[in-house]
Amino acid sequence: MKVAIMGYGNLGKGxxxxxxxxxxxxxxxxxxxxxxxxxxxxxxxxxxxxxELIAKKDEIDVLIMxxxxxTDLPKQTAxxxxxxxxxxxxxxxxxxxxxxxxxxxxxxxxxxxxxISVGWDPGMFSLNRLYANCILPEGKDYTFWGKGVxxxxxxxxxxxxxxxxxxxxxxxxxxALEAVRSGSNPELTTREKHTRECFVVAEEGADLxxxxxxxxxxxxxxxxxxxxxxFISEEELLRDHAGIPHGGMVFRTGKTGLNKENTHIIEYKxxxxxxxxxxxxxxxxxxxxxxxxxxxxxxxxKTVFDVAPAYLSTMSPEEMRAHLL
Amino acid sequence: MKVAIMGYGNLGKGxxxxxxxxxxxxxxxxxxxxxxxxxxxxxxxxxxxxxELIAKKDEIDVLIMxxxxxTDLPKQTAxxxxxxxxxxxxxxxxxxxxxxxxxxxxxxxxxxxxxISVGWDPGMFSLNRLYANCILPEGKDYTFWGKGVxxxxxxxxxxxxxxxxxxxxxxxxxxALEAVRSGSNPELTTREKHTRECFVVAEEGADLxxxxxxxxxxxxxxxxxxxxxxFISEEELLRDHAGIPHGGMVFRTGKTGLNKENTHIIEYKxxxxxxxxxxxxxxxxxxxxxxxxxxxxxxxxKTVFDVAPAYLSTMSPEEMRAHLL
Numbered sequence: 001m002k003v004a005i006m007g008y009g010n011l012g013k014g015x016x017x018x019x020x021x022x023x024x025x026x027x028x029x030x031x032x033x034x035x036x037x038x039x040x041x042x043x044x045x046x047x048x049x050x051x052e053l054i055a056k057k058d059e060i061d062v063l064i065m066x067x068x069x070x071t072d073l074p075k076q077t078a079x080x081x082x083x084x085x086x087x088x089x090x091x092x093x094x095x096x097x098x099x100x101x102x103x104x105x106x107x108x109x110x111x112x113x114x115x116i117s118v119g120w121d122p123g124m125f126s127l128n129r130l131y132a133n134c135i136l137p138e139g140k141d142y143t144f145w146g147k148g149v150x151x152x153x154x155x156x157x158x159x160x161x162x163x164x165x166x167x168x169x170x171x172x173x174x175x176a177l178e179a180v181r182s183g184s185n186p187e188l189t190t191r192e193k194h195t196r197e198c199f200v201v202a203e204e205g206a207d208l209x210x211x212x213x214x215x216x217x218x219x220x221x222x223x224x225x226x227x228x229x230x231f232i233s234e235e236e237l238l239r240d241h242a243g244i245p246h247g248g249m250v251f252r253t254g255k256t257g258l259n260k261e262n263t264h265i266i267e268y269k270x271x272x273x274x275x276x277x278x279x280x281x282x283x284x285x286x287x288x289x290x291x292x293x294x295x296x297x298x299x300x301x302k303t304v305f306d307v308a309p310a311y312l313s314t315m316s317p318e319e320m321r322a323h324l325l
Numbered sequence: 326m327k328v329a330i331m332g333y334g335n336l337g338k339g340x341x342x343x344x345x346x347x348x349x350x351x352x353x354x355x356x357x358x359x360x361x362x363x364x365x366x367x368x369x370x371x372x373x374x375x376x377e378l379i380a381k382k383d384e385i386d387v388l389i390m391x392x393x394x395x396t397d398l399p400k401q402t403a404x405x406x407x408x409x410x411x412x413x414x415x416x417x418x419x420x421x422x423x424x425x426x427x428x429x430x431x432x433x434x435x436x437x438x439x440x441i442s443v444g445w446d447p448g449m450f451s452l453n454r455l456y457a458n459c460i461l462p463e464g465k466d467y468t469f470w471g472k473g474v475x476x477x478x479x480x481x482x483x484x485x486x487x488x489x490x491x492x493x494x495x496x497x498x499x500x501a502l503e504a505v506r507s508g509s510n511p512e513l514t515t516r517e518k519h520t521r522e523c524f525v526v527a528e529e530g531a532d533l534x535x536x537x538x539x540x541x542x543x544x545x546x547x548x549x550x551x552x553x554x555x556f557i558s559e560e561e562l563l564r565d566h567a568g569i570p571h572g573g574m575v576f577r578t579g580k581t582g583l584n585k586e587n588t589h590i591i592e593y594k595x596x597x598x599x600x601x602x603x604x605x606x607x608x609x610x611x612x613x614x615x616x617x618x619x620x621x622x623x624x625x626x627k628t629v630f631d632v633a634p635a636y637l638s639t640m641s642p643e644e645m646r647a648h649l650l
Contacts, residue, residue: 017583021462042583096646117650124456126650127634128593131449133649134610134637135603137346183596256606258342258367262598264606268453269594271508273587278460281581281589285459305635305645309452312459313630320630321421324458325442325451 001291002059003284004028006050006076007066008039010244011089014280015064016042022284024314028060057083062287065089078102081301082110085290087283089119096122104301113294114301118286119279120270121145125250127304128268132252136264139254140185144177144193146170148246148275156221157198160214162206165234167241169197172249180251183263196227199241201234246275285312326616327384328609329353331375331401332391333364335569336414339605340389341367347609349639353385382408387612390414403427406626407435410615412608414444421447429626438619439626443611444604445595446470450575452629453593457577461589464579465510469502469518471495473571473600481546482523485539487531490559492566494522497574505576508588521552524566526559571600610637 001024005012008030019027020043029046032039036047048056053063063084065077069092077088081103090099096117107114117123121143129141150170157166176193179186198215202208212229215222232240247270256262272278286304289311293302313320328344330337333355344352345368354371357364361372373381378388388409390402394417402413406428415424421442432439442448446468454466475495482491501518504511523540527533537554540547557565572595581587597603611629614636618627638645 014581017581020583021581093650096650097643100646122650124460127456129649130634130638130645131452134613134634135449135606181596256339256342256346256599256602258345262602264598264603265594265596267592267594267596269590269592271506271590271592273589274581277581277587278589281460288459303646303650305638305642305650306633308631308633309455309459310630313455317630318422320455321425321628324454325418325421325447325628325630 001061001288002026002028003062003064003287004053004056004060005030005064005066006053006080007072008032008034008041008047009066010276011280011283012064012066013042014274014277015066015284016045017277018280018284021281022288022314024288025284028056053080054083060084061291062087064283064287074099074102077114077116078106081106081112081114083112084110085113085287085294087115087118087287087290089123089279089283090117091119091122093122100301100303108300111299113290113298115286115290115303115307116301117303118283120272120282121248123279123282123304124270125248125268128250128266129252130305132250132254132266132268136252136254136256136266138260139252139264142180142188142193142251142253143248144172144251145248146172146194146246148248148272149241149244151244153196153198153221156218157200157215160211162203162211163200164203165201165237167199167237169199171195171197177249180253181265181267183253183265185253190224191226194225196222196225198227198229199232199237200229201237202231243273244275245273246270246278247272288312288314326386326613327351327353328387328389328612329378329381329385330355330389330391331378331405332397333357333359333366333372334391335601336605336608337389337391338367339599339602340391340609341370342602343605343609346606347613347639349613350609353381378405379408385409386616387412389608389612399424399427402439402441403431406431406437406439408437409435410438410612410619412440412443412612412615414448414604414608415442416444416447418447425626425628433625436619436624438615438623440611440615440628440632441626442628443608445597445607446573448604448607448629449595450573450593453575453591454577455630457575457579457591457593461577461579461581461591463581463585464577464589467505467513467576467578468573469497469576470573471497471519471571473573473597474566474569478521478523478546481543482525482540485536487528487536488525489528490526490562492524492562494524496520496522502574505578506590506592508578508590510578515549516551519550521547521550523552523554524557524562525554526562527556568598569600570598571603572596613637613639 039047065088153168364372390413478493
């Protein structure tokens with residue numbers, strides 16, 4: 001199957017690498033709003049202007065949308081779902097219903113499958129929440145994120161006057177994890193679940209105490225958390241904090257038995273060296289599903305909840321049953 | 326939807342309890358090969374002879390097969406798939422292809438959906454192997470079981486002369502788990518992955534040293550493992566080892582990136598107080614899916630790989646997207 005990438009940031013690069021690991025896929029090209037001459041791909045795959053995209057619609061089986069959730073995807077996914085099977089990683093949870101409705105209408109008009117909100121959260125974490133809720137109807141859900149880099153929190157620090165650069169890690173609290181894993185169904189506050197650790201490069205002569213206070217008291221982002229701030233040099237930041245690791249855990253703890261006497265704990269845990277590359281790997285598997293489901297006549301907007309797992313695999317049903325069941 | 330139980334052992338009792346936790350389900354009755362007058366259900370639900378089962382086919386939406394994999398299910402699931410949507414927990418991995426073929430033919434003949442091998446392994450563990458393999462095509466799988474009671478190993482000990490009763494626990498080795506969680510992709514032998522711990526009640530005057538040797542040298546069951554044997558009294562066995570806990574972990578560790586420079590670890594972990602009640606909880610969720618899929622016109626044999634997750638939930642698609650995605 002032939003895939004194309006729309007937008008070439010970290011996620012687009014991740015898709016480019018992931019396609020190489022899937023022998024049934026071929027990358028047609030990268031499409032960008034920038035001047036294609038200025039974009040150099042990792043593998044040398046061709047770069048085209050977005051203006052050429054629709055003209056190439058018969059050469060592309062699935063178009064992978066790699067823009068941001070804030071402004072790119074709400075417009076682009078619906079726009080291109082009229083012409084292509086598309087897939088995105090839209091992750092603004094509160095706006096998913098609206099995004100679904102727009103994309104669904106476009107995909108139905110075009111007779112295409114459009115898969116939204118694919119990745120790990122939303123994505124694999126959502127799936128695990130769904131499965132675990134269906135298995136244990138009486139129980140409690142917990143989601144933890146990290147240890148990992150939060151782009152949004154890092155950006156928020158960078159906007160503070162006197163800050164040259166910064167990286168923020170979200171870290172689950174060990175005591176909270178232990179309490180959940182014990183099956184005791186704890187009630188946990190925001191502060192009890194995660195801490196935040198910040199590595200900050202200050203401008204020369206900046207007031208470090210003022211920066212630290214500005215971070216720790218920032219509403220929504222930091223004020224509800226125990227936050228640690230480390231001032232380091234630009235060299236240290238680039239040397240020790242260049243990666244974009246992430247991950248986290250989804251738990252459901254629940255009871256069964258005539259008198260609810262038995263406790264069960266379901267845990268799904270991801271430990272990821274590269275957040276965008278793992279997200280890309282999930283997306284590529286679901287791109288396969290989108291293409292196959294459309295080939296079977298399905299159309300409209302879909303999420304991970306709508307995809308039978310077999311559609312994701314290159315194995316035949318017989319191989320799957322023999323080797324994985 | 327109306328469900329019925331075929332066979333009333335630990336799994337059947339688990340189904341009886343699980344149905345109570347699912348408001349959209351009603352238990353029509355338990356069907357047994359024994360004299361119904363001798364079977365007392367936990368909730369007082371009616372017990373019928375298996376001879377009455379087919380006559381009640383219009384009153385039952387899904388028949389849940391609760392017999393054993395060795396002799397019951399290979400016959401019964403195919404037999405009843407002609408008349409009912411059925412679901413079983415067939416777990417003899419090597420015979421799944423043959424079981425699938427038999428059940429598929431019967432279910433297609435009857436226009437029914439027959440779901441096989443549902444539970445946690447096969448079942449949720451299989452699903453996690455499939456998802457993780459699709460996401461990380463280049464990687465390594467690990468499955469660990471326990472800490473939990475192995476019925477087969479406990480039975481094997483009970484067959485040794487001089488043994489009155491016994492319970493065997495399968496225990497994953499901490500060092501092996503640590504090595505897998507480190508992402509180092511270790512090669513692990515059978516002995517390195519699990520240990521076996523046995524609690525044995527000996528007949529009076531039995532040769533304990535001979536029993537211990539017989540256990541530790543038993544081929545297939547124990548000889549490839551580090552095994553510990555404890556002799557305890559019948560009272561201690563009943564007091565301290567009455568439960569049937571189980572669980573385990575499925576891992577996939579894999580690489581991404583242009584030069585495979587990034588490692589990712591996916592872990593799915595179950596900690597279960599009651600193996601049969603958890604298995605029953607999974608089965609009940611998939612019984613809902615079987616009924617719905619058949620109502621949409623599907624027929625034939627299905628496994629967890631063929632079921633879109635949304636079929637398992639009582640939530641509407643809108644609720645699912647709003648609350649779980």
